[in-house]
Amino acid sequence: LIERGYEAHLWRLLENLSDPRLASARLEVAVELADPRSIRSLSLPADPALLDRLRWAKLLRIAGRFPEAQQAADELARDAEACEARAIAFSANILRANTALDSHQPQAARTLLEGLRPSSTSESVERDILLAVALGQCTEHAESVALAKRIEPRLSDLDDRNGDLRRGLGWVLYTAGAIRRARDVVRPLLAEKRAARLHGLGPARLLFLALGASFDCGELAETDIFLGRLRKMSGSAFQRAFTQFFDVQLMLARGRFREALEACPSVEAAAREYQRLDLLAAVQGARCKIAFAMGEPPSADLAPSGPSTSEHDDLHRLHHFAHRGAWGLDDAPPELAEAQHPEVAATAAYVFAFRALTHDDVEGAVAAAERGRKLARGSDYRLIELAALTTQLECELVSSADHAPLSRSLGEFESLAHALGLDWALQLAALVRLGGGLGNVDPLGLERLAESESPPVRRRARALLGEDIPLSRYEELLLEAQRRRSGVRIEVAPCSRGREAGGDLIPAGMDPRGSELWIAGRSTNLKSRPLLWRLLELLADSPGPVSKEDLIVRAWELDAYHPLRHDARLHTAVSAIRKTVGADQAVIQSTSEGYRMADNLLLRRLVSAD
The missing domain is CATH 1.10.10.10 (Winged helix-like DNA-binding domain superfamily/Winged helix DNA-binding domain)
Structure with missing residues (x-):
C-alpha cells in the first residue's frame, strides 16, 4: 500500500491505535507521510529494532527537533557499526550529515561525508549529492556545481521512483545558483504522485524548491501556485515562517511594499524563535529594499551586525549599503562571505554601480550595471537582472551620452518588465519616457503616474510635476537628469x-x-x-x-x-x-x-x- 501511495490512508487508520505490535508499522507510515505533526502521537517502541530507531531519528528531524535527531543518529550509527548492520549505519550517517547541515555546520557535514565509504552506486550518489550541498554551504560553489554535473548522468542508471535523488540534486543546483537547471530537475517530480513526499523533510520541501526556482526565474504566476499549495499545508511554525517569507518576496517583486512591510514582523519572530540567522538576515535585507522604495532614510535598526557568514548576510549588507548610498551616506564597501555566489555577485555588481553613480563616476556605474545584468542573466536570476537593468537605465539617464543607448536600454527594460508581468516596472519605464528622459515631457502622462500605487513611481512623478517632495540624493540625480535632457521643468504656478x-x-x-x-x-x-x-x-x-x-x-x-x-x-x-x-x-x-x-x-x- 505504501508503494502505491496510500500512506495517508494508512496513517488515518493507524494514528490512534496503541497496540504495541503496530508500533513499527506506525513509525514506517509516519516517515513515509513526513508530516511534522505525526510525532505527537508516536513514541519509540520498547527495545526497538535498529530500523525503528532510524525511523524515529528521521521523525525527530521532520519535526524540526534537530539536536535530538542528531543525538539519536549518532548513537544509532555507533550501534549499527558495532552490529555490522552496514545499510543502517550508512543511513544513520547520512542523517547525521543532514542534521549538521540543518544546524549550520557544513564543515562537520563535509568531513563526515568525505569519510563515508558507500557500498553501492545508489549509496555513492546519495552521499555525493549531500556532499555537494555541504560544499556549497562551505562557499565552494564551483566545486559544488561541478560535482552535481558529474552526478546527473549517473541518475539514469538508478531506481529513483521516490525522486529522493533528483530532489537532492535539485537542491544542490539551487543552492549553488544554477537556478534554471534546478527547476528543470524538479518540475518532472511535481507530476509524479509519490513525489509529494520528501524523504525526511516533509512534502513542503519539494514545493519550497520549486517555488524558489520559479521565483528566481521570474515565473511569478507559478510562484503564486506553489505558495497557494504551501499555505494549505498545516506544517510546523518554522515551515509557515518560510512560506510567509516567500509571500514577502513576492509582494516585493510586484511592488506591494507596504503589504510586504506589514508581513515582516511575523517572519522575524519565527526566525528568532528557531535561531535561523539566515532567515532573519533575509528579512532585514527585504526591509532595506522596502525602505529604499518607500523613500525612507536609513535606520540604525536595519544595520547588519558582526561579520557576514552566508549569502543571506551578504545580500542584507549589500541592500543596506545601497540604501545608505542613496541618501548620500558614505560607507566602505561591505566585506562579503560569499562573493562568488552567483546571486551575491550579480547583486554586488549592480549595487556598486548604484554607489558609483552617487559618487559621480557615471562611466564606471554604467559598466558595473552592465556586468551585474550579464551575471544575473547567466544564472537565470531574472528579477536580479531586472534590478541590474533598472540601475543601468538610470545610470545612462544621468550620463552625458545621447538618447540612443538610453532608448535601447529602455526598450529592453520594458520588454523584460512585460515578460515578468510587473506593472510597477512598466510605470517606471513610462516615468522615464514621459518625464523627459528622451527629450519630451508629457505633463498629462505624469499626472496619471502621480496617482500610481507604486511609491517610487508616485513620488518621482509628483517631484517632476513640481511638488515639494523629500527625495534621496539618488532620486535627485535622476530628477536633475530628466530636466537636463528635456530642457524644461514643471513648477506649481503662483x-x-x-x-x-x-x-x-x-x-x-x-x-x-x-x-x-x-x-x-x-x-x-x-x-x-x-x-x-x-x-x-x-x-x-x-x-x-x-x-x-x-x-x-x-x-x-x-x-x-x-x-x-x-x-x-x-x-x-x-x-x-x-x-x-x-x-x-x-x-x-x-x-x-x-x-x-x-x-x-x-x-x-x-x-x-x-
Missing part, C-alpha cells in the same frame, strides 16, 4: 502654491511651448487664440485675484483702462476660456474686482530648466 495634490483639487497645467492647457486629464490647444493664452498666464502668475484693469492693460497691451468700453470685452474672453476648456466656473472665478484661478485648481506649468 496661483496654486501652498496647495497639496489630492483631495478635491483638480490637476491642471500649462505648456507654453505649444500653448497647451490641460485640466483634469483633458488637453486644449490655444495656439490659435493668443489672447486667451495671455489671460491665463496673467491669472496663473498671481497668487491672488487680478483686477480687471490689470488684465485689460496687460493682455490687450493698452495704455489706459475704460470700464464701459473694456469690461464686456474681458467678460467675453473669460467666457470663451470657460467654454473652450469645458470646465465652466471650475477654472476661473469672478471676484468683486476682477478674476482669479479657481481655489480647487492645482495648476502647474512648464518653464525652462536653466
